[in-house]
Amino acid sequence: MNPFRFARIPQVLFRIGAVNDLSAIAAGYGSSLVLVTGARSFAASRHDEHLFDQLTARGVIIHHVTVAGEPSPALIDEAVSRLKGRPVSLVAGIGGGSVMDAGKAISAMLTTDGSVTDYLEVVGNREHPGTKVPFIAVPTTSGTGSEATKNAVISQVGKEGFKRSLRHDNFVPDLALVDPDLTLHCPQEITAAAGMDCFTQLTEAYLSDKASPMTDALALDGLKAVSRSLIRSYTNGGDIKARSDMSYAALMSGICLANAGLGAVHGLAGTIGAMFNIPHGAVCGTLMAPANEVNVRELRKMSKQDQALGKYAILGRIFADATGKSDNYYIDFFIDYLNAVSYRLCMPKLSSFGLIHGDLETISSQSDVKNNPVRLSPAQLAGILEQKL
Numbered sequence: 586m587n588p589f590r591f592a593r594i595p596q597v598l599f600r601i602g603a604v605n606d607l608s609a610i611a612a613g614y615g616s617s618l619v620l621v622t623g624a625r626s627f628a629a630s631r632h633d634e635h636l637f638d639q640l641t642a643r644g645v646i647i648h649h650v651t652v653a654g655e656p657s658p659a660l661i662d663e664a665v666s667r668l669k670g671r672p673v674s675l676v677a678g679i680g681g682g683s684v685m686d687a688g689k690a691i692s693a694m695l696t697t698d699g700s701v702t703d704y705l706e707v708v709g710n711r712e713h714p715g716t717k718v719p720f721i722a723v724p725t726t727s728g729t730g731s732e733a734t735k736n737a738v739i740s741q742v743g744k745e746g747f748k749r750s751l752r753h754d755n756f757v758p759d760l761a762l763v764d765p766d767l768t769l770h771c772p773q774e775i776t777a778a779a780g781m782d783c784f785t786q787l788t789e790a791y792l793s794d795k796a797s798p799m800t801d802a803l804a805l806d807g808l809k810a811v812s813r814s815l816i817r818s819y820t821n822g823g824d825i826k827a828r829s830d831m832s833y834a835a836l837m838s839g840i841c842l843a844n845a846g847l848g849a850v851h852g853l854a855g856t857i858g859a860m861f862n863i864p865h866g867a868v869c870g871t872l873m874a875p876a877n878e879v880n881v882r883e884l885r886k887m888s889k890q891d892q893a894l895g896k897y898a899i900l901g902r903i904f905a906d907a908t909g910k911s912d913n914y915y916i917d918f919f920i921d922y923l924n925a926v927s928y929r930l931c932m933p934k935l936s937s938f939g940l941i942h943g944d945l946e947t948i949s950s951q952s953d954v955k956n957n958p959v960r961l962s963p964a965q966l967a968g969i970l971e972q973k974l
């Protein structure tokens with residue numbers, strides 16, 4: 586067995602109705618809470634008023650930060666400068682990946698000086714000491730798995746834009762409070778994009794050259810939940826069993842990506858997300874089929890059968906109804922399934938967000954795809970993008 590390292594995971598509380606425990610948990614940390622929410626999602630879940638009342642009844646002072654879209658350095662710096670100097674006992678992020686990432690970054694930046702940009706990978710030049718205010722992540726979508734990861738993605742969109750992580754093992758949330766009930770009101774379009782992000786993360790972590798037996802076990806269990814419930818949660822958002830499956834799959838995807846890394850789709854999605862205002866999950870969902878098709882094609886060209894092809898056959902078996910077929914049947918089935926599910930979930934073309942042919946070379950040459958199961962050239966990456974332009 587190859588050696589591996591598995592970073593810490595948060596304490597996990599997974600239960601329908603668990604959000605009702607949040608006020609008591611928050612009060613246990615102290616009397617001053619920074620509550621980070623989205624502009625709409627938590628309010629739409631109809632739990633917000635109840636939580637505010639419960640917290641107030643317990644004597645907890647709430648500092649409310651709202652996050653619209655992916656968090657920018659300016660948003661984090663402004664929130665931190667407003668909160669600094671006040672006693673803060675806990676930060677809680679209730680929302681999608683952007684909200685949880687914003688909360689994670691605020692909890693880390695409250696304990697140090699400077700701008701969050703100074704500490705970001707690649708663009709910053711300072712190392713964060715890993716100190717933070719305790720942080721609880723409460724997802725209201727089933728997608729990024731940020732409730733289980735050690736990084737917060739910060740985005741500056743534009744020509745000089747970047748999408749980079751504030752990362753430290755200590756930034757894994759102290760608690761992931763996962764209540765599938767909170768995802769029941771997630772709109773269909775976001776359910777689709779988040780679900781495809783989760784599906785991509787599980788698949789890429791499973792196929793990663795950094796995968797371990799531990800991440801494989803968790804990724805496959807998450808993928809079984811995806812096979813049961815991704816389409817069900819999209820067609821019937823009120824199906825709590827399907828929503829629970831997807832909440833579980835998203836949690837597993839976060840644990841797996843934090844420990845195994847990701848592949849070509851996320852490498853490309855990171856670069857595209859810095860240049861264009863485009864939902865991360867939609868890019869992943871759109872690129873999932875062509876990227877895996879190229880991976881399989883290149884793996885099949887290799888002289889000795891690669892372990893990754895065996896993993897593709899295992900993926901096909903999870904999603905296929907037929908039994909007793911050959912490995913090649915299941916590998917092809919998996920690629921066909923990816924094409925079918927991205928069509929079923931209405932994944933958009935990249936050009937609908939302003940990408941043009943002239944962008945492909947820049948994107949493919951700037952994308953880091955280091956944990957992909959097979960090395961892909963910039964030309965091959967550009968070919969993946971071209972298929973979905």
Ligand SMILES: [Fe+2]
Nearest residue numbers: 729782786869
């Ligand atoms: Fe992702």
